[in-house]
Structures are given as structure tokens and as C-alpha cells.
Amino acid sequence: NAGVTQTPKFQVLKTGQSMTLQCAQDMNHNSMYWYRQDPGMGLRLIYYSASEGTTDKGEVPNGYNVSRLNKREFSLRLESAAPSQTSVYFCASSKTSGGPIGELFFGEGSRLTVL
């Protein structure tokens, strides 16, 4: 009963380094999302993928790239990490592209610190 699995759970990077956050879901969901959570800011959508083969920008896409590798997997890449990207990152999935019932299933989060 895995649901949405994110790796790694914790990561410390130096400014300028690159890394990829991995996400996989086993619920056969069409849509997948990457959010970041910052204190006092709530969750902000970085990128989403309504279906396999498509990706779209969310509210805060700058500095990130994504790949929808297949229906199960959706990765988030930081090409050149900056301290402003220190955050907790959540991957989520849903059955449809948000409606009529936008129930998102979230992973446990990946805590990223950029020094």
C-alpha cells in the first residue's frame, strides 16, 4: 500500500549543485504534481503533469525542470541549486487533472537545504 513515494527524504546541497527528486505512484493516477512548502506561504505549485507525456508550469517554475518518465514516475530537477530553493518538496497525484473532485494523494515530502 505504498501510494506516493518520494526520494530522498532529506538532502543538503551546496549552491550551484544539481539534483533530482524522484516520485513514483502506484495508484494508476493520470495526474502528478510537484509543490513546495515554505513557512507562511502554504503550498505553491511548481509543475504538474495532467497525463503521461505532458507537463505544465505552475505558480513558481523558475529554477526547476520536470520529467514525466511514464505514468508512474514524475521527477523534479534542480539544475543549479540556490539558497532560495531551500524548502520541503511534496509530490502528489490524482485521478484526473483536478476535477470534479480534486483529491490529491501526497508523498511524505523531501526536505532540501541549499547552503
Added chain:
Amino acid sequence: GEDVEQSLFLSVREGDSSVINCTYTDSSSTYLYWYKQEPGAGLQLLTYIFSNMDMKQDQRLTVLLNKKDKHLSLRIADTQTGDSAIYFCAELTRGKLIFGQGTELSVKP
């Protein structure tokens, strides 16, 4: 534009009712949601309301929607220490969920 606003903190005593408020901006939102985040975990859907409803009750939870004022509230009756968490309001707009900042509910024994 798309904006969902919540107050950041709420503290109540065990057994009291909690009311968490939210305002949103997109009058065309079809659904509005409440998500709960427990410490160290991702968010889980708590309840939702369709935009043509004024109220929805689900056990200890009551959701009230005032479309004219674009105001959504979540009332938790008989609040327990296990209800301590961050509660997020969200609106479904143009196929995406937009979340508020989250309200941290602290329940004191």
C-alpha cells in the same frame, strides 16, 4: 488572480469548537477543499464542498460556504488533541488546486 488567504494560527482548549476561516478570490471555483497536515507528513483530504452548496456536515466537521463573500470555514466540534495539525484551504481553479498558507491548530488539554 488566484489567491487563498488564511490566518496562520489558532489555539483552542480540548472539548471546545474550532473555527478555521479562509477567503478565496476565484468566484468560478467549482470545488473548495480542506486538507489536513499532521507533523512530518504530507497533506490528506479532510472534506470538500461543491460551490452550489452552502453547508456540508461530516461527523464532527461542518463546512460553511458564503459565495457572495468568497468565504469558507471549517468548524471542528469537540476538538481533541489529535486534531492538532495544519489545516489548508484550497480552491479548484482552471484545473489546478491553489492552497492557502495553512492554519496551525493547537489544542491544549
